[in-house]
Amino acid sequence: MGKKAKQNTESRPDRERAIEANYFARRCGLTKDEALKILKKAGRRIDEEAKLRSGDR
Numbered sequence: 001m002g003k004k005a006k007q008n009t010e011s012r013p014d015r016e017r018a019i020e021a022n023y024f025a026r027r028c029g030l031t032k033d034e035a036l037k038i039l040k041k042a043g044r045r046i047d048e049e050a051k052l053r054s055g056d057r
Helices: 012-028 032-055
Strands: none
8 A cells, every 4th residue: 555645744723824924925026934923923913902801801
């Protein structure tokens, strides 16, 4: 029997973030790394704000 092909081990959110970063990079004239860094920083900030809001309830 033949060998099985390796499965994609990248998680779905990581893949979606990479796709979004590629689009953002093309749209804004950035490198893929710069766009990914901006998106990660923005996502972290949004998560922090959501935690602060949920703690007030």
